[in-house]
């Protein structure tokens with residue numbers, strides 16, 4: 001391998017991920033539609049290309065970090081697959097529809113390339129610090145080939161299964177997380193109405209059967225966990241808009257599988273509504289604030 005990586009999509013996640021690849025010693029050839037993203041990447045030592053195809057020329061590995069499935073599919077078919085050398089390894093790190101992920105892999109295989117889906121969790125902090133978790137779908141040999149590259153951007157790489165399994169793991173986890181946060185928030189709202197202190201509920205539930213990340217780490221009320229976003233007016237953390245996006249993808253998958261999943265669907269609706277308000281940019285634990293409003297009406 002010549003150690004050349006193409007990187008398409010230098011946004012909030014892709015920008016710092018590409019910078020970590022440069023730090024690890026790779027030559028990174030990158031492209032983004034947005035000029036400010038290109039300028040920041042240049043400052044980080046990335047070689048900026050004039051389009052996606054140029055970025056892929058001579059690359060062993062082609063990484064995409066784009067908003068949605070349609071961007072990945074149109075970029076793949078719009079020159080990226082053709083421009084990369086035969087056998088190049090395509091790694092899509094975007095969070096996209098499972099069906100789109102499988103389509104992207106099929107298109108890559110048809111073009112004589114190798115391909116993986118490898119969405120991430122860990123947010124912009126994880127992207128910056130190189131501590132992301134990668135959930136990877138694809139063939140064993142391809143995952144092994146991707147591992148050193150992914151390790152330059154992340155701390156944990158989980159091979160979840162065949163094509164689409166990485167996206168599937170991401171959707172299932174985030175549906176669980178979205179439901180759990182609403183459950184935790186509802187428990188705090190009920191405690192308030194019963195005159196039970198937040199501290200007492202936390203002390204009991206965080207060590208008893210109600211414990212979960214949404215309570216123990218990302219506690220939606222200020223106080224019990226001083227580092228949780230609730231202590232800084234829900235700034236930072238995992239934005240409502242991103243949770244709404246992931247639950248929209250989960251809903252699509254539920255429909256495709258003919259599954260009822262009432263709580264997953266309700267969670268998608270709750271965060272979807274919240275994403276249309278001025279709380280869209282806040283950490284998703286801010287959902288407790290609308291649950292309070294709803295009980296008041």
Ligand code: NAD
Pocket residue numbers: 008009010011012013014031032033034037052065066067068071075093094095096120121122123124238242245
């Ligand atoms: P972002 O909007 O900050 O970045 C996306 C970038 O893609 C933008 O810079 C945009 O200009 C560029 N782009 C769009 N279409 C393009 C094209 N055709 N060619 C080249 N560049 C193009 O988004 P982000 O926060 O970096 O998220 C990227 C992906 O990662 C999304 O799928 C998101 O769901 C997922 N994700 C985000 C987070 C997070 O905390 N931000 C966490 C986990 C996963």
